Amino acid sequence: MPGGEVGGKVEPVGLRELRILDGPNLYFTRPAIKLTLGVGGWSRATEHRALRLAGQAGLPGTGPRAGRGPGIRPGLPRTQQRLRFVTRLAAHLTRVLAGAAGTRLAVRARPGPSPDTIVVAYPWRHRGIAEALGKEVAGVLRAMLRSGSDPSRLVAGAAARVARTDPGPSPTVPRPRIPVVAVTGTNGKTTTVRLLAHIVRAAGRTVAYSSTDGVFVDGRPVEEGDYSGFGGAGRALTQPGVEVAVLETARGGILLRGIGTTHNDVAVVTNVSADHLGLHGIHTLDQLAEVKATITRITRPDGWDVLNADDPRVLAMRRGIRGRPWLFSTDPDHPALRTALEERGRAVTVIDGAISVLEPGGSPRLLVPLEDVPVTLAGISTHNIQNALAATAAALGIALPVEAVVEGLRTFVMDPERNPGRSNLFELEGRVVVIDYAHNEAGLAGLVETCRGLRPPRGEIWLGYSTAGDRSDEIVHGLGYVAARGADHVAIAELPRYLRGRDRRELIGLLRAGAVDGGKDPDDVPDFPDELRTLDALLSRSRPRDVVAVTALGQRSEIFAELERRGATRVSPSRARKLARAARHRAPASR
Helix, strand or coil: CCCCEECCEECCCEEEEEEEECCCCCCCCCCEEEEEEECHHHHHCCHHHHHHHHHHCCCCCCCECCCCCECCCCCCCCCHHHHHHHHHHHHHHHHHHHHHCCCCCCCEEEECCCCCEEEEEEECCCHHHHHHHHHHHHHHHHHHHHHCCCHHHHHHHHHHHHHCCCCCCCCCCCCCCCCEEEEECCCCHHHHHHHHHHHHHHCCCCEEEEECCEEEECCEEEEECCCCCHHHHHHHHCCCCCCEEEEECCHHHHHHCCCCCCCEEEEEECCCCCCCCCECCECCHHHHHHHHHHHHHCEEEEEEEEEECCCHHHHHHHHHCCCEEEEECCCCCCHHHHHHHHCCCEEEEEECCEEEEECCCCCCEEEEEHHHCHHHCCCCCHHHHHHHHHHHHHHHHCCCCHHHHHHHHHHCCCCCCCCCCCCEEEEECCEEEEEECCCCHHHHHHHHHHHHHHCCCCCCEEEEECCCCCCCHHHHHHHHHHHHHHCCEEEEECCHHHCCCCCHHHHHHHHHHHHHHCCCCHHHCCEECCHHHHHHHHHHHCCCCCEEEEECCCCHHHHHHHHHHCCCEECCHHHHHHHHHHHHHCCCCCC
């Protein structure tokens, strides 16, 4: 139901959205209703009127306090203080209305995603009644302003209507009977999910995983498409014969429908960085971190919460986790690792160039050298090292044998079949070609690191970069800046299927402006109609010994086909080691 301006006047109260969250969510660890209310009338009311109406509604703290005035004040109209006052009033009325209808209800409320909006959330057991309650809350808030009626009468009438409502269906969130690993974060989710699923298979167990590419069972596709939300979890868990489920859990799914399971045995948070800000009411990194932390609040108490200690926001989640802490870090001397061990937690890190497990009271267990773990690209890719550490911790957290974990780490190859679009390496006419998703600043910085780690002496880096139109101006500009600072030559690849409402010229302008601020001349930042033609241009302009990289989103399969047509060879793990060693020691890499 829309709210806002009506006939040029501010609508007193409008129900902007009533969202059904079918699983654990940002507000509760069980299904909930999320109301987004426009409260412009309450925001603009005089202090006296707002206080009087709230007092009539029985809001605690609005009555006299021994001659010292009210305990809480509404604040001036159209201020943040006023919005918080209205938020408190709406939560109070929701509880009162639920109580009058015969239900004791937990309620959480906060200022909304835009000015003059608030969010009220509460759990639900019967959808019909829960929806009716939400609509009546908006109605009572509206009627209080419009009519000045006694709030108790308004509540009584609303409660009677709720009580007459058909209860409706109950929640159907799956309750897993097999080990479940939930993986979230800004970057690295899909790679970590795929690697972990591979490790589970190495242990001889049937595994289903859901991701942005679909639902898979033992590597075989069951459903194609973005299944990183509630529906993907359900489809993975209902596949016959599955013994372990690994679920990619994206921000959008959490916010729009909730998490697709009642609990998980292991939760993994890879990192939190700027991406998709400004969507669904999430405007800051701290708000994004709060969303990502949701999966750690439904971990079994005897399960594990695997957290990236190298990311301050992820490390801070440790204060609210429900499971036991298992931290990972590329720094073996990270203070948080010591603290976790003192509290009977676990850690996984890199010691003497090898993935190593730390346990309380014991010596480090060195599992496998980074150079023997293909996903790390011979140890040159920091973000993929972190993905490998996270997958190692999660695999051990569901009690897979150490030997199987090591075997899985050694045999997972970053090729177009097993990890498409993530650090896929080729060689073509003396050039190294890197195809990677790299859809935000952190991802692009990781791609630049990979290119530098593979660049031979006297070689240059040619980078084609792109992004979808729903990123904020700051993120789009930042992509161009990171590209320009990290590569010798840059080009913009248009994504005509991913403009998402933004003007293409505006998007190109922001990407180019970022590169200019990063030190490039505007005339040296060409743009091409799509990713495939960007790759063609960079290959034609580069020379042998150069590294050519393209961020692939819309034409990934076409790019792989074009490279095959041109006779490109895939870079094997052993060849990647040679290239990395040559780049590291500044010596030519012989075949």
